[in-house]
């Protein structure tokens with residue numbers, strides 16, 4: 001469906017024998033209770049599809065949840081770096097979600113899952129770069145850190161994980177992400193070996209798990225990078241909106257979306273009954289259990305092969321263990337919520353306003369690099385910004401997918417990645433080479449500039465709102481950059497009945 005070519009890039013990662021029970025997605029510090037995609041991939045074991053083939057059966061919410069853990073125990077196809085022959089790679093912009101983390105909430109009255117967050121080559125999952133990565137991070141004071149990042153630990157380092165702490169699984173997921181792109185681009189000369197500080201842009205939110213995820217990714221991408229050339233930028237908002245975060249309409253859409261979610265949830269009798277049952281087992285008020293977001297912790301148990309928590313009877317409740325069946329009910333409601341969310345469409349409006357500042361910044365960078373790359377132009381001293389890494393959260397990636405029109409994409413798993421690649425087609429000559437004299441270079445006509453968009457290694461370019469298959473020309477195997485620029489600067493706002501970000505954010509809808 002998405003790709004019919006056969007890939008020749010495949011990376012051998014490590015078969016790790018972990019006994020994992022099925023798992024389910026839960027979200028981070030999200031303002032919107034989003035969940036994974038509506039249906040699971042048919043071929044869970046082999047290649048997972050970003051847009052799953054619609055199954056005729058009901059999706060199994062527990063099986064579907066497997067993919068969310070993103071257990072680094074298999075080889076995955078990655079389509080980054082694929083282009084028609086002779087196209088030149090101009091720049092790459094990556095947005096990642098942090099890797100596997102310890103829960104943000106604990107389930108009342110239960111023991112927290114026992115996980116060690118220190119990094120060790122003798123613990124699973126292993127990775128050949130792990131020791132070198134740890135060693136490299138110890139020299140991190142030589143890098144430049146925007147405040148307050150300098151005071152955040154560059155490695156997870158607690159033998160009993162803290163809430164929200166990145167685990168070794170999370171580090172390995174990002175080392176792998178970085179390596180995948182390293183291999184994908186190494187023959188395309190994206191960065192010279194003596195890259196300049198200006199050519200690499202790295203930014204992260206102020207959480208240790210995003211900072212550490214970003215560093216692990218960067219290390220996989222640029223092994224043993226030169227610290228003195230690196231500046232790590234801080235984004236205080238999970239929307240990466242910098243100085244353009246104020247947008248009253250965005251907040252209104254978010255509140256409307258939260259009311260929709262709430263209505264859907266309370267209408268689900270099966271869900272309500274499940275929470276009552278679980279609360280009775282534990283001996284806590286149902287309201288307290290719901291507020292404690294039990295899915296987040298159950299998910300961690302599942303991703304780490306730990307059985308669900310139990311409580312003895314006589315501890316205030318009826319006692320017993322939380323069950324996979326209960327887990328499946330909550331998970332199913334999250335899947336239903338995804339479907340309802342798309343149907344209603346308010347989330348998309350929120351997402352467009354949420355991600356405009358990031359997309360605008362990305363579009364501006366791309367345009368700058370594209371201009372600077374024109375044939376005959378001398379590259380600017382120090383080069384242009386050709387590689388950007390933004391390390392964020394599910395509440396960053398989910399709206400980004402929605403804003404791009406990738407509404408069917410699965411909810412961002414741990415260490416999910418969105419990659420924008422910009423390419424230039426080969427120059428065309430007006431004067432045949434053998435007839436050309438000196439000084440006739442001007443007759444070289446620049447190639448066109450295109451972009452590709454990839455989600456978790458799959459090419460989703462022609463699923464985006466700005467490059468529908470209908471707009472695809474046979475002669476253009478990729479999506480013209482101008483489609484993207486026009487979308488970001490104007491067309492994106494049409495569903496808000498507005499022509500610009502400012503217009504959409506501040507006008508009154510009443």
Ligand SMILES: *[C@@H]1O[C@H](CO)[C@@H](O)[C@H](O)[C@H]1NC(C)=O
Pocket residue numbers: 015016020021066069071073074
């Ligand atoms: C990888 O782990 C998943 C559980 O997350 C499991 O279902 C799958 O069988 C494992 N694959 C391999 C190749 O071990």
Ligand SMILES: *[C@@H]1O[C@H](CO)[C@@H](O)[C@H](O)[C@H]1NC(C)=O
Pocket residue numbers: 151152153154157158159
């Ligand atoms: C973890 O790193 C932080 C920041 O570098 C440090 O303050 C803390 O003492 C370390 N903790 C452990 C257990 O090593």
Ligand SMILES: *[C@@H]1O[C@H](CO)[C@@H](O)[C@H](O)[C@H]1NC(C)=O
Pocket residue numbers: 226227228229
């Ligand atoms: C790292 O970069 C700095 C600044 O560009 C340079 O002076 C130094 O020689 C580099 N170090 C290595 C090991 O390449």
Ligand SMILES: *[C@@H]1O[C@H](CO)[C@@H](O)[C@H](O)[C@H]1NC(C)=O
Pocket residue numbers: 244356357360361364501
């Ligand atoms: C969008 O980019 C333009 C430059 O093309 C800039 O002037 C403007 O401030 C940006 N807007 C936002 C909201 O970031």
Ligand SMILES: *[C@@H]1O[C@H](CO)[C@@H](O)[C@H](O)[C@H]1NC(C)=O
Pocket residue numbers: 497
């Ligand atoms: C769009 O906005 C214009 C002017 O603000 C208004 O006249 C028009 O009725 C709006 N259309 C819709 C569909 O809301």
